[in-house]
Amino acid sequence: MTVPFSPDRPSLVRQLRAAGCVYAEDEADLLLDAADSPTALADLVDRRIAGTPLEHLLGWAEFCGLRVSLDPGVFVPRGRTALLVAAAAAVTGPAPAVVDLCCGSGATTLALARRLAPRWLAAADIDPAAVACARRNLAALDVPVFQGDLFAPLPNRWQGRLDLVVANAPYVPTAAVALMPPEARLHEAPVALDGGPDGLAVLRRVAAGAARWLAPGGHLVVEAAARQTGALCAELTAAGLVPSVRHDEDLEATAVTARRPA
Template sequence: MTLSDRTTLVGRLRAAGCVYAEDEAELLLAAADSPATLADLTARRVAGEPLEYLLGWAEFCGLRIAVDAGVFVPRGRTALLVDAAVELTGPAPAVVDLCCGSGATTVALARRLAPRWLAAADIDPAAVACARRNLAGLPAEVYEGDLFAPLPAHWRGRLDLVVANAPYVPTDAVALMPPEARLHEATVALDGGPDGLTVLRRVGVDAAHWLAPGGHLVVEAGTTQTDALCDAFRAAGLVPSVRHDEDRDATAVIAHRPG
């Protein structure tokens, strides 16, 4: 591709609203094995298809995570969950990643911890299939089902760490999300109910029984939701705290099971 062609590609992407048009152009060029493929990828990106679906992967915590069409694309801000979880967790923990999506958080935790047991779960079959691909070769199980329901019963009350990037967008706000998300990602991965906290409240109630004494729950939430979520976690018998990362524009709520 000539310099003028590259400039044209960047211009098309920028006109379509791609904030990082130069970077995206380089990624599309690297992914295309022919001019025809590049034209197809460019047209699909300009039409609003997520870049990660076109590439087949997303970068997360320095790792390349496979992402299939329709599966929730891992966001950079979710790295806060990984950092917080690693800081809280002792040696050889038993760890579960709920609403795991592509399994990005699970893979990152597998790399940074040395779990004695590591599992992921999601209600979406497409996400489960994607997570199993990403976790192939790692000592982790991926279960299909609703939150804790598919997990082996003998881990109840024995988990050291539960992380969950559960849906927390209020139902009415889903329509206001960028088209890349609301038109392409599974609604079940986005819609958190009337106030965005329907699933997270359930996570807290159940985590109080699945965590071992002294264990921790770490979830992602919106900054305006932390007070209500902390109240819900306290009502479930957990001790919550909030951590915010300005650089990532990320908020995590951490809940400790007293022990």
């Protein structure tokens, strides 16, 4: 059912607020800027009220002060992942060799490029749509984006040479995916959300691989839920890494850092 077009902003805000959009005023301004005709605006509003993520409608997402291009179906970068970027910057030395696993749109990779000035930087994701999106976002930086499962597509010669590995891997337990907001569970790839029975299935494999790929003194930084940190730190320790946990209450975010002993 098409939402009737209204040319005035207050009416648009009321429509969005009635549909449950928390930041209705901001969304109204963005949709008005994105539409070049009343018909286009009516279509955008109709799709937004039906549950399509705002970022997929706009074709971009804001992350760490950057505008990141976004394709339909690709994981929308969350504001809380800014903690992962900050944690990585805090532990990494000058001119690091960096790989961003589960890179999605490449948003974290872009933020790291700006914060760290790495000597070389690469990204990887298993989802073909995400890889295509990331390649477009990172083309100007000449950053390679590999398609494949975690470390598998990376050149073998990089083993033991990485100063930093970051991974915003999926960590939602399988049973909880159905409880996520429709914007996520209906419009983002399941492979970007489902972390297995306890949410740690992918992160366990990241931890196991990082011990081989990190240089001595290098760091792994991942995002997780606060309730998962005990089990995750145990996995990292078992993999030969030294973990630490960082929380940010304002972002409602948790990052886990793990160092490979020198």
